[in-house]
Amino acid sequence: MTEEHELKDPVLPLGRPTIGSAGNTGTWRTSKPVFIEENCIKCYQCWVACPEGTIRVDSKGEFPYVDYVYCKGCGMCVHVCPKGALEMKPE
Amino acid sequence: MVQTLEDTNVTLLTGNEAVANAVRLAKPQVIAAYPITPQTKIVETLSGMVASGELDCEYINVESEHSAMGAAIGASLAGVRTFTATSSHGLLYMGELVWWAGLTRIPIVMPVVNRSLNPWNIWPDHQDSMSFRDAGWIQLYAKNNQEVLDLTLCAFKIAEHHKIWMPVMVCLDGFILSHTSAQVNIPTQEQVDDFLPPFKPLAMLDSDNPFAHGSLTDSKGIWEQRMSLIDGFNNARVIIPQILREFANKFGRLSGDMIEVTGNLDDSDVGIIALGTLGEEAENSLAVLAERGIRAITIRPRIFRPFPKKELIACLKKIPKVLIIDRAVSFGNAGQIAIEVQSELFANKMEIDLHQKIMGLGGMDVTYVDIADEVEKIM
Amino acid sequence: MSIKITDMMDRPDVLLRGNFACAGCGLSVAYRSAISALDKPIVVIPACCASVIQSLHPNVTYNVPTLNIAFAAHASAASGITRAKKMRGEDYTVVIWSGDGGTYDIGLSTWSGAAERNENIIHFCYDNGFYSNTGAQRSGATPRGAVTTTTPAGKSEKRKSVARIMAAHDIPYIATASVGYPRDIYAKSKKAAKIEGYKFILIDAPCPTGWNSDPAITQELGQLAVKTGYFPLYEIVNGKLVFSKQGSKYCDPTNRVPIEEYLDKQGRFSQMTPKNIEDLKKDLQFEWDMLAKLE
Numbered sequence: 214m215t216e217e218h219e220l221k222d223p224v225l226p227l228g229r230p231t232i233g234s235a236g237n238t239g240t241w242r243t244s245k246p247v248f249i250e251e252n253c254i255k256c257y258q259c260w261v262a263c264p265e266g267t268i269r270v271d272s273k274g275e276f277p278y279v280d281y282v283y284c285k286g287c288g289m290c291v292h293v294c295p296k297g298a299l300e301m302k303p304e
Numbered sequence: 305m306v307q308t309l310e311d312t313n314v315t316l317l318t319g320n321e322a323v324a325n326a327v328r329l330a331k332p333q334v335i336a337a338y339p340i341t342p343q344t345k346i347v348e349t350l351s352g353m354v355a356s357g358e359l360d361c362e363y364i365n366v367e368s369e370h371s372a373m374g375a376a377i378g379a380s381l382a383g384v385r386t387f388t389a390t391s392s393h394g395l396l397y398m399g400e401l402v403w404w405a406g407l408t409r410i411p412i413v414m415p416v417v418n419r420s421l422n423p424w425n426i427w428p429d430h431q432d433s434m435s436f437r438d439a440g441w442i443q444l445y446a447k448n449n450q451e452v453l454d455l456t457l458c459a460f461k462i463a464e465h466h467k468i469w470m471p472v473m474v475c476l477d478g479f480i481l482s483h484t485s486a487q488v489n490i491p492t493q494e495q496v497d498d499f500l501p502p503f504k505p506l507a508m509l510d511s512d513n514p515f516a517h518g519s520l521t522d523s524k525g526i527w528e529q530r531m532s533l534i535d536g537f538n539n540a541r542v543i544i545p546q547i548l549r550e551f552a553n554k555f556g557r558l559s560g561d562m563i564e565v566t567g568n569l570d571d572s573d574v575g576i577i578a579l580g581t582l583g584e585e586a587e588n589s590l591a592v593l594a595e596r597g598i599r600a601i602t603i604r605p606r607i608f609r610p611f612p613k614k615e616l617i618a619c620l621k622k623i624p625k626v627l628i629i630d631r632a633v634s635f636g637n638a639g640q641i642a643i644e645v646q647s648e649l650f651a652n653k654m655e656i657d658l659h660q661k662i663m664g665l666g667g668m669d670v671t672y673v674d675i676a677d678e679v680e681k682i683m
Numbered sequence: 684m685s686i687k688i689t690d691m692m693d694r695p696d697v698l699l700r701g702n703f704a705c706a707g708c709g710l711s712v713a714y715r716s717a718i719s720a721l722d723k724p725i726v727v728i729p730a731c732c733a734s735v736i737q738s739l740h741p742n743v744t745y746n747v748p749t750l751n752i753a754f755a756a757h758a759s760a761a762s763g764i765t766r767a768k769k770m771r772g773e774d775y776t777v778v779i780w781s782g783d784g785g786t787y788d789i790g791l792s793t794w795s796g797a798a799e800r801n802e803n804i805i806h807f808c809y810d811n812g813f814y815s816n817t818g819a820q821r822s823g824a825t826p827r828g829a830v831t832t833t834t835p836a837g838k839s840e841k842r843k844s845v846a847r848i849m850a851a852h853d854i855p856y857i858a859t860a861s862v863g864y865p866r867d868i869y870a871k872s873k874k875a876a877k878i879e880g881y882k883f884i885l886i887d888a889p890c891p892t893g894w895n896s897d898p899a900i901t902q903e904l905g906q907l908a909v910k911t912g913y914f915p916l917y918e919i920v921n922g923k924l925v926f927s928k929q930g931s932k933y934c935d936p937t938n939r940v941p942i943e944e945y946l947d948k949q950g951r952f953s954q955m956t957p958k959n960i961e962d963l964k965k966d967l968q969f970e971w972d973m974l975a976k977l978e
Contacts, residue, residue, distance in 0.1 A: 224532035233701035234738030264711035287706035288899030333770040362766035367796030371759035378763025509748040516749035521740035
């Protein structure tokens with residue numbers, strides 16, 4: 214240890230909130246949910262059921278859409294839709 | 305030290321009361337603790353100070369030592385100065401989170417009132433704190449009740465230095481210090497405020513700047529954090545002496561930095577290395593040894609982590625022979641101080657007539673005559 | 684409290700998309716619904732799936748201040764945060780987000796202490812009935828008969844009633860909720876936040892990976908658990924139990940959907956014999972009877 218030792222700042226174990234923290238998880242998908250807009254009644258059941266938050270709603274009153282970059286293709290949105298406004302299609 | 309009637313700041317305090325008074329003056333905002341002999345009087349005294357309003361602090365009566373450290377980690381990250389204290393099996397039960405606090409850099413101050421481990425024995429040795437010398441904590445060892453108070457105050461300043469930012473253990477021998485009254489000079493609040501600035505968090509749980517602390521980390525992140533911890537200890541080697549010197553300038557005590565040398569280093573036949581009260585007992589053996597014609601000195605590390613390598617080697621270069629007394633054992637090898645001193649001697653390509661002795665386990669009484677006898681045996 | 688889905692959209696995402704969670708993760712639905720209901724949450728997460736799904740340092744999926752801590756240290760760490768924020772004069776909602784392993788088993792002592800001190804904390808337990816992040820081992824929450832990797836022939840003991848243990852602490856608010864009804868999770872979370880003291884919300888969170896079920900039916904499984912009487916929905920406010928709207932009619936066993944409809948959709952129950960099913964039904968009725976005494 215020399216007297217002119219450089220005093221480095223501590224590296225603390227802090228992680229920062231990041232979209233896509235696990236990468237583009239859309240690549241996990243084998244099939245994808247697709248909206249049939251004319252059937253959608255904007256009940257947003259799909260939005261609340263989606264574990265990932267990949268069903269997006271721009272602002273209140275808008276049609277929801279899917280963020281395919283991250284959608285893992287679980288199909289929950291399709292399963293909960295009361296009006297058949299979503300269907301699973303193979304990738 | 306002779307007490308004069310004029311000096312009203314000097315009072316009789318046990319080691320545990322000395323800790324409590326230092327903590328009162330340091331003004332932590334959260335204390336979380338669980339009682340264990342011989343630490344209990346620290347937390348009893350502090351809970352009394354909180355109850356009476358003497359200390360403005362949230363006191364959490366947790367249900368275990370594991371939770372004491374958990375609460376301390378949470379409180380520290382929420383942005384306040386935080387304190388806990390434990391001993392022996394309490395330290396072991398807390399163990400998982402002692403490592404958590406060390407490896408994730410939580411600046412908690414925790415006295416460990418040294419006590420033996422099982423089978424049940426409440427008397428002092430260093431097996432408890434020595435088991436955690438690798439856990440990323442700074443470790444200080446006090447020789448008397450005054451030093452308990454002084455080092456506890458310094459501990460907060462060391463832990464919270466932004467280039468260190470690590471937890472600190474202040475180790476004091478159970479009963480010998482914790483339950484024995486001795487004269488202690490208690491500084492005033494103004495003096496302490498001038499020495500110890502308010503807690504300034506380096507990172508705090510905050511909605512405006514959200515982060516996840518201690519999240520799942522791969523080898524690259526672990527490497528980066530471990531290397532930073534090594535850097536932190538290297539920083540501490542530079543900064544701790546500065547803090548002790550500042551304390552010495554302001555309070556007139558703790559001179560001598562990381563290690564205290566007693567006797568004439570430049571003209572001695574043998575050195576004795578020991579921690580805590582054994583170090584002080586060794587100081588008292590010097591006069592006996594002088595009567596027996598042996599010129600001895602003591603070399604007492606106040607700081608065991610970071611290990612004061614440079615300072616020890618500088619001393620050892622001047623003496624032909626050394627006796628290292630350990631109050632704990634690394635089973636399967638030797639006493640921890642002996643192991644570490646030998647490693648430094650090798651690293652510095654030094655040969656010295658080195659002897660080691662394990663003494664005082666389970667509270668076995670070690671007097672200055674016992675130490676003198678051990679030194680005489682190796683002469 | 685009646686909650687519309689659009690009410691739940693008020694806040695920015697608390698769980699950011701593109702994380703490590705499995706497809707169809709029940710915990711993720713529970714987390715989004717519960718945490719988005721809270722003002723300025725600080726979340727304490729012990730070892731559990733929630734510590735894994737946050738992805739790898741330095742990136743995390745959680746968009747709120749989060750402290751990861753050892754398995755049995757959630758309630759102690761949360762206690763420390765609560766008290767420190769009180770000393771700092773800052774208003775936060777301090778939350779424990781623990782799995783059933785951390786709540787039913789290893790962390791029982793730490794939450795019991797915090798509940799006894801009545802610390803101002805909301806303790807959420809997302810309950811998937813086994814150790815999910817280590818790959819599906821038995822926990823105290825695993826129901827009788829369920830196959831886990833450490834009960835390959837099916838668990839031979841009944842599931843522990845953690846809510847009744849919690850009730851014995853006489854804390855001001857206890858609720859059960861289900862991923863089958865996300866709006867109910869949101870409403871109960873919001874309600875808990877208004878109450879001072881230790882609050883506990885147990886959330887049934889299906890795990891398609893560990894339960895060997897179709898990821899698309901996670902929400903349906905949550906609803907079936909309620910409709911079959913497997914998972915009663917209720918609140919205990921200051922010691923008084925009230926069955927929740929979605930679940931109250933299932934107090935009467937004749938209103939319940941046959942339990943087989945729930946079991947048949949999960950691979951973990953594929954080894955169940957008729958005797959196992961009868962024993963499980965007895966366990967469930969026993970729990971209903973015990974809860975009725977708290978009404």
